[in-house]
Amino acid sequence: MVCIAAFIILAIVGIFVAVASIFKPKLWKSYTKALSKAWGCLWKKVRLQKCETGFKEDVKNGLLSRVMLKKPKLVKPLSIIIEVLSVIIVVVVIWAILTAIKSLLAIWVLGSCNVTKPSACSMGAEMCSIDEPEPTNALEATGRWFTEWGEIFEAIPDKFRSYNAEDYNFNYITVNDNATGSVAADIFDPGCSVCMQSYRNQKASGFFDQYNVRMVPLAIQDADNNYKFKNSEIVVRYMFAAEQVRSGLAMVLLDHIFTDRDDDGISYQNLFNEEYSHEEATAKLESWIKAEGVDDADVAEIRKITNSDEVTTKMQENREIVENQIKVKGIPTMIYDGQRHTGLYKAE
Amino acid sequence: MKDFDYLGKGEVYLDGACQSLRPRAVIDAVNNYYTKHNSCGERVKYKWGVETDDKVEATREEMLKYLKLPKRKYNTSFTLNTTYGINLILSQLKTDKFTKIMTSEIEHNSPFLASIAFAKRAGVSREVMKRNDDGSIPLADYDFTDAVVVVNSASNFDGRKLKNLKELNKAVHKAGGILIIDAAQTLGHAAEVVQGIEVDAIVTSAHKMYGPSLGVIVWRDDLMDKLIPSWLGGGMVDDVEKESYLLSAEGKEHRYTRFESGLQAWGEIVGFGASLKWLQEVSKKDWRNFKNNYTELYEFLQSSEKVHLVGSEPNPTMSFYVEGIDSHLLGAALSRENIMARTGYFCVHYYLDHVLGLPPLVRFSLGLHNKPEDIAKVKKILKNVLK
Numbered sequence: 001m002v003c004i005a006a007f008i009i010l011a012i013v014g015i016f017v018a019v020a021s022i023f024k025p026k027l028w029k030s031y032t033k034a035l036s037k038a039w040g041c042l043w044k045k046v047r048l049q050k051c052e053t054g055f056k057e058d059v060k061n062g063l064l065s066r067v068m069l070k071k072p073k074l075v076k077p078l079s080i081i082i083e084v085l086s087v088i089i090v091v092v093v094i095w096a097i098l099t100a101i102k103s104l105l106a107i108w109v110l111g112s113c114n115v116t117k118p119s120a121c122s123m124g125a126e127m128c129s130i131d132e133p134e135p136t137n138a139l140e141a142t143g144r145w146f147t148e149w150g151e152i153f154e155a156i157p158d159k160f161r162s163y164n165a166e167d168y169n170f171n172y173i174t175v176n177d178n179a180t181g182s183v184a185a186d187i188f189d190p191g192c193s194v195c196m197q198s199y200r201n202q203k204a205s206g207f208f209d210q211y212n213v214r215m216v217p218l219a220i221q222d223a224d225n226n227y228k229f230k231n232s233e234i235v236v237r238y239m240f241a242a243e244q245v246r247s248g249l250a251m252v253l254l255d256h257i258f259t260d261r262d263d264d265g266i267s268y269q270n271l272f273n274e275e276y277s278h279e280e281a282t283a284k285l286e287s288w289i290k291a292e293g294v295d296d297a298d299v300a301e302i303r304k305i306t307n308s309d310e311v312t313t314k315m316q317e318n319r320e321i322v323e324n325q326i327k328v329k330g331i332p333t334m335i336y337d338g339q340r341h342t343g344l345y346k347a348e
Numbered sequence: 349m350k351d352f353d354y355l356g357k358g359e360v361y362l363d364g365a366c367q368s369l370r371p372r373a374v375i376d377a378v379n380n381y382y383t384k385h386n387s388c389g390e391r392v393k394y395k396w397g398v399e400t401d402d403k404v405e406a407t408r409e410e411m412l413k414y415l416k417l418p419k420r421k422y423n424t425s426f427t428l429n430t431t432y433g434i435n436l437i438l439s440q441l442k443t444d445k446f447t448k449i450m451t452s453e454i455e456h457n458s459p460f461l462a463s464i465a466f467a468k469r470a471g472v473s474r475e476v477m478k479r480n481d482d483g484s485i486p487l488a489d490y491d492f493t494d495a496v497v498v499v500n501s502a503s504n505f506d507g508r509k510l511k512n513l514k515e516l517n518k519a520v521h522k523a524g525g526i527l528i529i530d531a532a533q534t535l536g537h538a539a540e541v542v543q544g545i546e547v548d549a550i551v552t553s554a555h556k557m558y559g560p561s562l563g564v565i566v567w568r569d570d571l572m573d574k575l576i577p578s579w580l581g582g583g584m585v586d587d588v589e590k591e592s593y594l595l596s597a598e599g600k601e602h603r604y605t606r607f608e609s610g611l612q613a614w615g616e617i618v619g620f621g622a623s624l625k626w627l628q629e630v631s632k633k634d635w636r637n638f639k640n641n642y643t644e645l646y647e648f649l650q651s652s653e654k655v656h657l658v659g660s661e662p663n664p665t666m667s668f669y670v671e672g673i674d675s676h677l678l679g680a681a682l683s684r685e686n687i688m689a690r691t692g693y694f695c696v697h698y699y700l701d702h703v704l705g706l707p708p709l710v711r712f713s714l715g716l717h718n719k720p721e722d723i724a725k726v727k728k729i730l731k732n733v734l735k
Binding site for chain 1: 672673674676677678679680681683684685701729732733734735
């Protein structure tokens with residue numbers, strides 16, 4: 001909302017003058033003349049020089065000179081109101097310009113115009129955001145506004161560097177053991193609908209055959225460690241555990257969630273996110289495992305591993321890499337061909 | 349006055365210190381030049397040119413007569429305006445003749461800035477003299493030895509006059525200096541301040557003397573020896589060889605050409621001749637009315653506790669600010685009522701802003717065109733504003 005508001009304020013001034021100029025061509029000339037005068041005065045003031053009469057005075061005098069003749073006593077309060085308004089306008093315009101610049105930079109660098117809460121930016125890439133805690137008061141919000149600049153500038157060099165999926169010590173699941181192409185990493189959350197669509201697109205376009213894809217499961221968590229999607233943690237734990245017992249099982253589970261529907265035609269991802277309790281989710285995952293011919297003893301083993309420290313550590317390690325090393329603001333995030341791509345994979 | 353019959357009903361012009369309104373006689377003289385004898389002066393032999401030459405020559409002489417200065421010693425040259433005239437002189441003054449340049453604190457930027465430029469160019473010191481409330485210079489406080497002194501004979505913000513000009517002239521010359529007078533605010537309404545005083549140069553603007561837009565330099569012959577020729581061109585020479593020239597100004601008859609490079613504003617010079625005649629024909633009654641008008645307005649402003657006047661005595665030019673009211677805003681409000689008055693610092697930034705620390709001011713500068721009804725109107729509107 002913040003960045004959109006900034007754009008709106010800047011656009012209104014320009015659009016108003018441009019449209020009005022069509023009907024009144026002289027307006028553009030007087031607008032540019034006023035703008036030039038305003039800039040001249042501002043430039044003088046910036047250099048601590050005097051500006052005897054500027055744009056603001058002209059406007060103020062134009063408004064108040066009539067009042068002075070009719071109701072001189074009103075001049076002072078009106079003058080104060082105009083002064084206050086002009087300060088507010090200046091502050092808002094400067095804020096709008098800076099926020100617009102910040103938002104554009106953030107979109108370019110981070111893929112979202114909102115650094116702290118990427119999900120609040122409708123102008124960024126399609127992705128499931130990894131949000132940071134929202135400021136709770138004005139002081140925090142102001143501080144956050146400045147630290148976001150730091151985050152953006154810090155991330156600019158990353159925009160120009162090359163990425164190699166093998167540089168990161170992900171805990172991953174290999175999609176296709178026989179794939180001979182270069183290594184690609186795909187960070188996803190099983191509850192993320194964009195990750196689901198991305199997976200479908202990758203599958204349809206032969207991405208999984210072209211690259212040696214390493215699927216990196218990540219159950220998105222907020223600052224309070226709450227999971228963004230209800231059953232993502234369970235799914236990720238089962239994926240790591242199942243893969244440990246038998247190679248290929250994790251991808252079977254993921255494939256069900258991302259591509260299958262139940263008898264009522266509802267996608268399993270939707271059911272895991274919205275309908276299933278933790279117990280129902282566990283039961284469904286185990287039913288898929290059993291359907292692959294895994295006996296009860298192995299299922300029990302898998303169940304045991306899901307709650308192991310080893311799996312917990314794997315999940316924490318992935319979170320650490322994603323949030324603090326790669327510093328992505330949302331997923332799916334893919335690393336291939338020397339570059340990092342955040343957002344929906346679009347099949348060519 | 350009927351000479352300003354073109355003024356619309358209710359229009360009050362109070363900016364004569366910047367530019368006087370032109371009486372009919374002046375407008376007619378300029379129109380007459382353009383429609384009856386439009387020609388290049390001082391270089392053509394045809395009938396129209398001869399008529400122009402006669403009128404231009406008559407204007408030069410009329411100016412000297414107006415200033416009560418002897419033709420055998422003085423010359424009248426024309427230029428663009430006062431600022432231009434002062435710079436023409438200072439930029440050509442020989443630097444080895446002088447040890448310092450002096451001006452005063454109440455000057456218009458015209459001499460003030462030009463004196464800064466001269467000090468830098470000549471590598472001499474610069475002194476800014478105090479002016480007493482009555483406009484005089486405390487002569488005993490200053491040493492004028494080999495000094496170039498450039499001061500006004502009346503200020504452009506409160507009209508105070510250089511009352512001891514005669515004594516100043518004597519002191520400067522006795523000390524081997526030269527005196528250049530900025531008479532822009534003097535010659536329209538108080539020519540007596542400079543009349544008959546043989547200073548080195550008097551620089552003024554015809555457009556502040558009911559004339560067309562034109563600068564005038566009245567200067568003494570011996571100033572020529574103190575100048576280096578650096579502004580040269582058409583109309584200034586009798587002969588030119590490959591690497592040398594003979595200035596027309598060498599001969600007394602064409603001495604005025606020393607400051608007149610290129611073609612002059614002949615129509616404006618002719619019009620100025622008409623304004624000089626007109627000024628000298630203004631009746632005593634009209635002068636009395638003029639004085640009554642500015643005195644009445646001054647006293648009205650002085651009577652208000654909210655009004656802060658800069659000057660200490662009634663003059664045609666008066667500047668003030670009203671407590672709690674922005675002067676530019678007041679100027680805009682007056683303009684809505686067809687009262688034309690200047691606001692700001694009137695090119696006297698140093699004194700008004702930096703010495704006195706005043707906010708921007710409103711300036712009323714009256715002229716012979718103003719009627720008692722004008723004053724009544726201004727008073728009526730200001731009374732309402734000052735309530």
